[in-house]
Amino acid sequence: KTPVQAEEMTSVVISEVASTLVIDLHTHLLPPSHGMLCLWGFDELLTYHYLVAEYFMTAPASMTPESFYALGKREQADVIWQALFVDRSPVSEACRGVITTLVALGLSNEVATRDLEAIRRFYASYRDRGLEGTEEFSERVFAQSGVQYAVMTNIPFDTNEAQHWRPERKDYSERYRSALRVDPLLSGDRATIEKALKTSGYEVTLEGARQYLRDWCDTMKPEYMMASTPHDFVLREGSLAGVKKTGVNEEAMKQPFAFVDQTNNMADCVVNCDGAEDDSPTVLDENSDFLSEVLMKVCEERNLPVALKIGAHRGVNKQLQSAGDGVVAFADAGVLSRLCSRFPKVLFLATFLSRNNQHEAAVLASKFRNLHIYGCWWFCNNPSIIREITQMRVEMLGTAFTAQHSDARVLDQLLYKWPHSRAMIANVLAEEYAKLDVSGWTPTRGEIRRDISRLFGGSYEEFLTKSLSAV
Numbered sequence: 529k530t531p532v533q534a535e536e537m538t539s540v541v542i543s544e545v546a547s548t549l550v551i552d553l554h555t556h557l558l559p560p561s562h563g564m565l566c567l568w569g570f571d572e573l574l575t576y577h578y579l580v581a582e583y584f585m586t587a588p589a590s591m592t593p594e595s596f597y598a599l600g601k602r603e604q605a606d607v608i609w610q611a612l613f614v615d616r617s618p619v620s621e622a623c624r625g626v627i628t629t630l631v632a633l634g635l636s637n638e639v640a641t642r643d644l645e646a647i648r649r650f651y652a653s654y655r656d657r658g659l660e661g662t663e664e665f666s667e668r669v670f671a672q673s674g675v676q677y678a679v680m681t682n683i684p685f686d687t688n689e690a691q692h693w694r695p696e697r698k699d700y701s702e703r704y705r706s707a708l709r710v711d712p713l714l715s716g717d718r719a720t721i722e723k724a725l726k727t728s729g730y731e732v733t734l735e736g737a738r739q740y741l742r743d744w745c746d747t748m749k750p751e752y753m754m755a756s757t758p759h760d761f762v763l764r765e766g767s768l769a770g771v772k773k774t775g776v777n778e779e780a781m782k783q784p785f786a787f788v789d790q791t792n793n794m795a796d797c798v799v800n801c802d803g804a805e806d807d808s809p810t811v812l813d814e815n816s817d818f819l820s821e822v823l824m825k826v827c828e829e830r831n832l833p834v835a836l837k838i839g840a841h842r843g844v845n846k847q848l849q850s851a852g853d854g855v856v857a858f859a860d861a862g863v864l865s866r867l868c869s870r871f872p873k874v875l876f877l878a879t880f881l882s883r884n885n886q887h888e889a890a891v892l893a894s895k896f897r898n899l900h901i902y903g904c905w906w907f908c909n910n911p912s913i914i915r916e917i918t919q920m921r922v923e924m925l926g927t928a929f930t931a932q933h934s935d936a937r938v939l940d941q942l943l944y945k946w947p948h949s950r951a952m953i954a955n956v957l958a959e960e961y962a963k964l965d966v967s968g969w970t971p972t973r974g975e976i977r978r979d980i981s982r983l984f985g986g987s988y989e990e991f992l993t994k995s996l997s998a999v
């Protein structure tokens with residue numbers, strides 16, 4: 529209960545941040561029961577798409593993306609190790625992350641002697657024990673990184689993944705929680721949606737799509753729905769989804785949210801914003817709106833939030849596959865603001881990819897009670913940028929945001945992404961408490977612990993329990 533002395537503030541904050549259990553609210557991790565889809569180990573670490581992108585900046589002209597991807601995983605890893613760890617020092621964030629990870633696993637001697645074979649032998653001691661070894665490794669990583677649980681990215685449209693959920697849902701550890709990824713509904717990828725509905729025996733109508741989503745919710749029991757919006761995403765100002773017919777944006781209306789109803793289902797009657805029946809035809813056609821009529825409807829019904837990741841430009845260099853995705857210099861944050869006001873009963877979690885959007889995002893979070901900002905995503909997940917973004921957020925939002933998520937694709941990455949982020953966030957917090965102390969408010973250790981726990985997952989869980997249906 530005693531206030532923390534000014535001279536102890538930094539060490540108290542650092543030790544509290546280091547020991548708090550975090551909730552990792554967005555990852556691409558899948559549980560060991562998902563077999564090959566659960567990525568872990570040295571070769572996966574080294575072939576992370578951040579490192580592939582870095583490798584190609586200095587790769588010889590003779591190594592084309594085609595020839596690189598034609599190599600086996602182990603050979604790709606060897607090539608990257610040679611280029612980024614032997615021929616030059618691994619000073620980038622992604623490279624340093626590999627070193628932090630290996631050292632956390634007790635491999636500092638092997639790292640010091642650059643002994644790849646010994647590193648691989650360490651991993652083999654788990655891998656050789658099949659599912660049991662993988663589960664043991666998974667539990668070790670979660671416990672050691674202080675991650676209470678990680679939210680996965682679960683894609684029903686991906687048949688490779690779907691087979692792990694149906695016909696029988698595989699059991700997995702409570703360390704993993706589900707998020708249902710629905711990008712085709714935001715990008716208007718009609719071919720994917722139609723195919724999914726047809727092959728799973730649903731009616732190819734908006735109601736069919738809603739039922740598809742409801743059924744996947746029953747299967748996956750997600751914490752939230754999620755999508756990464758396409759770089760040219762706009763929210764159309766059409767008349768269909770209960771939106772006033774003011775200022776129709778012609779460009780926006782061309783956005784392909786369309787979904788053709790081949791059965792002329794008259795039940796899907798369109799209602800305008802006053803709740804009165806619209807004069808427009810009740811049949812579905814290419815103007816049908818997946819976002820409003822499918823995703824938002826099911827979110828409202830199920831009281832499920834939507835997590836949006838905004839500002840990625842896919843395929844900037846297509847040859848590099850996922851290593852060729854980039855960032856939109858400045859995404860239109862107005863889209864998020866319009867979503868929050870148009871769908872006040874839906875909770876939105878959001879993160880932006882561009883550093884340029886971070887300030888506006890924090891302002892929006894303070895305007896909409898159905899919006900929660902989380903994490904420093906991908907190109908913002910670098911120590912210097914984490915520091916700057918976190919400081920600004922604390923100044924503007926107090927503790928009403930989530931400081932970080934890992935976006936880990938490879939299980940072992942929890943062992944670097946979290947300590948690297950914790951270190952930066954702790955520095956910021958120590959400075960903020962010091963300023964508060966100077967102003968005349970000295971927090972106790974318990975108060976500091978409470979605040980930190982909010983920033984690392986508590987605020988997210990509090991946000992999820994909000995029920996806006998009464999608003």
Ligand code: REL
Pocket residue numbers: 556756837840850853905906935937
């Ligand atoms: O979930 C997303 O859309 C992104 O986070 C990913 O596409 C991206 O590749 C991710 O691994 C970056 O950290």
Ligand code: ZN
Pocket residue numbers: 554555556935
């Ligand atoms: Zn992601």
